[in-house]
Amino acid sequence: MTQDLEMKDRSTPSNSVSPPIPSTLQHLKVLIETGSYSKEVRRIARAVRLTIALRRKLTASVITSFLDHVLTPGSESHAKLSAYLPKEDDHEMEVDAATSAIQTPTTKHLLPELEIYCxxxxxLFLIDQKKYNEAKACSSASVAWLKNVNRRTVDVIASNARIQNR
Structure with missing residues (x-):
């Protein structure tokens, strides 16, 4: 019975103004979280492999909704990463207000693995859009952020960010 209540609670935010996060990205988020908590690098590596296969389906609205779901709205990382994505005029402001009202009470301590995954x-989106200057800036920002983190579970994701930097 508690599972039914939990499932209803989880489906409520996806029906809000923002576009729903694909179940694949939510699955990848869960893989990264469980890999981080259990310190199993293979789960995080699996999430990265699945992301590479999914990359052609990534759109700005999907990534924005994922960032709003994972990162704390108004945080430094959220602001940096959102700046690289195209804006959607007035609708964007409505989405930000709606997601910040939903997300503020449930904010937890962010895992470094999820932040570098974002x-x-x-x-990947910037490279696929052929925005190479922005991609270079994003990659440099991620490498600078990585210098402050020393966790083995981050290395799998970090290696892909460094490969993309070349």
Whole structure:
């Protein structure tokens, strides 16, 4: 019975004004979280492999909704990464207000693995859009952020960010 209640609660935010986050990205988020908590690098590597296969389907609205879901709205990382994505005029403002009202009470301590994964998603999107200068800036920002983090589980995602930097 508690599972039914939890499932209803989880489906409520996806029906809000923002576009729904694809179940694949939510699955990847769960893989990264469980890999981080259990310190299993293979789960995080699997998430990265699945992301590479998914990269052609990434759009700015999907990435924006994922960033709003994972990162704390108004945080430094959220502001940096959102700046690289195209804006959607007035509708964007409505989405930000709606997601920040939904997300503020449930904000938890962000895992470094999820934060660098967000950098990787934005970087892949920029490269696919042929925005190489922005991609270079995003990659440099991710490498600068990585210098402050020393976790083995981050290395799998970080290696892809460094490969994209070349």
């Amino acid at each position: 950098y990787l998603l934005v970087l």
